[in-house]
Amino acid sequence: MARTFMKGSEAVAEAAVRAGCRFFAGYPITPQNEVPEYFSRRLPEVGGVFVQGESEVASINMVYGAASTGVRSMTSSSSPGIALKSEGISYCAAARIPIVYTNFARGGPGVGSIQPAQMDYFEATKAAGNGGFQMIVLAPSTVQEAVDLTVKAFELADRDRNPVHILADGVIATMMEPVELPDMMPEEKVKEIRESKRKWACVGHELDYKNRAWIEPGHWLTSKQQECNEEAAAMYEEWKKKDVMVEEYMVSDADIVLTAYGISGRIAKSAVELLRKKGIKAGLIRPITLNPFPVEAFEKLDYSKVKAILDVEMSIPAQYATDVEAVVRRRCPVEKCLCSGGNIMSREAVIDAVMKIAGQEA
Amino acid sequence: MAECLYSRTKTIQEDKVSGFCPGCMHSTVMKLIGEVIDEMGIIDRTAAVLGIGCCGLQMDYMAYDNITSPHGRACAVATGMKRANPDTLYFTYQGDGDLASIGLAETVSAANRGENFTVIFINNGIYGMTGGQLAPTTLFGMKASTAPKGRIAEEHGYPMHVCETLNQLTAPQYLVRTSCNTPQNVMKTKQAIRKAFEYQLAGKGFSLVEIVTSCPTNWGLDSLKALDFLEENMLKEYPLGVVRDKG
Ligand SMILES: Cc1ncc(C[n+]2csc(CCOP(=O)(O)OP(=O)(O)O)c2C)c(N)n1
Ligand code: SF4
Ligand SMILES: [Mg+2]
8 A cells, every 4th residue: 555645537447557557548638648648658668558549439339349359458538439439348248358548527508617517427327329238337536546446346346247437527637635545456366367267268269169258249140149138138127226325424313314416415515514513414415336226224213203204416407316216205305406517516505495395594 | 971161250149130231242251351350369369349330230240359439530549549658459341431531531541551450441432331422533434322413523533442541651561452252252352351350460560452342232232133233333442452552
């Protein structure tokens, strides 16, 4: 462990290298240009490969190719670029190729604004590409958490042979914070992981009709396609049992429960601290996995005591709130505190919204 | 005693039958690639990067490693594979729609970077798999299901010459156009594939073998008439020969 002061985008890239990532392809887009820039310096130092793709479309396909040879591989972008990657992401999910990709989201739709936003929630959790596939989606709220989740993302991707998505935002990308970096994975371990995938990796095999590597992102036979989809669906169900991560902060006695993910979650948490000082019983549910969704955290609430849930989200219209509403099922009102277009959530606005629910003037 | 004059390359699975239409040169090319892999003794370190189109019909019965790329992205996928794993021989196998329309950016960019893999480019002047729509390589006077009057310059532009276009770039090592219309040209195609593979193994960079082929089904001709059409029309627009060989 080494404690250092780093920008989020660079810390994520360094964490990936330390987690054994040896291939990165990406295309420049604000606010995460430091990610490809960092990889371009760092990967050659560890015998890895950096490619600046001619587009996001090409970059994700390079990652699809590299990961298909068994190498831990990653790409990164921001909202409009992520949309372009959806083709390749869907192929990785279909062919069960483990990759990791980050979205340092910015305002949308269209080219939107280059400032931080949370406008890509539906895309990340519901339809990151065609075909109804799913991924584990991780949402860091600090640079430290972004580092830790990057390491975790590679482990989960390899465990499941499935893409893992880190949905961050422009704040995480550009903010500098002290972080503890993980230890560098020893080179033997990097090789061992690669070797463990050799059986299915597309690298050439001794002539044997059954044991050739056949990376299939689709199937001629509808029965085979359905079988693969059923297998994937079963895996998604397993995630709900074993992979949910959530931070619950001062929830047990709360009568107003804030809920938010990523950078909004962090802002909401500091609002809860201030509200408690004012004597208001506020709490926070902050999903760390957006998929699988932390259903249990909402089921546990005592709805006879909870006056309202407040969704804090940098998206207009609200997106995350619809998943919250779906689990709350009208057992209490779900109020919203929203901003959008690249405006960062203001803590004062969150406090005001809670005070209003509490029936007090700010 | 019977003498064995010919046996099928073991790179094609014995118990499978071809999925290509009768008279389609895709199957000839697939066999030639297999024979080259066989003769070079590199089946354990070769993988095909298939495009989307009729090229995909072979994946069920080719005996070696393969991956299917999104439509047009084979050169990007192969870039990732070869860079991550340089010891394996990678070749892409793409049709004209795949390589020269939807995948043009990926093709030109990989060629310009001089990526060390081989492109096998099947130019049949049409979108075969989807039923005969206009391709970048469709000839004047050739009807397509989305160009009922055939190619019109003002509307569709001109047939695209891939080898010549890539010849404007500095990096490519080997650019060649062949066909499979005569036994002699079949042999030349095989030699070109072998040369491209050897260049790759020697680390010499980007090589592309364009093979002018027929699509009897979507040309609306039987196999023999399709051959005549290929010789009288396709080969006039797409002259055979080495466009570049850096040696
Ligand atoms: C993104 C996407 N767009 C369109 C298609 C439909 N499609 C499949 S094959 C093909 C054209 C293939 O033509 P070509 O590359 O010339 O190959 P051929 O079949 O002629 O060998 C198209 C348009 C697709 N599979 N994916
Ligand atoms: S449609 Fe054309 S290219 Fe496709 S297999 Fe049939 S003849 Fe060959
Ligand atoms: Mg074609």
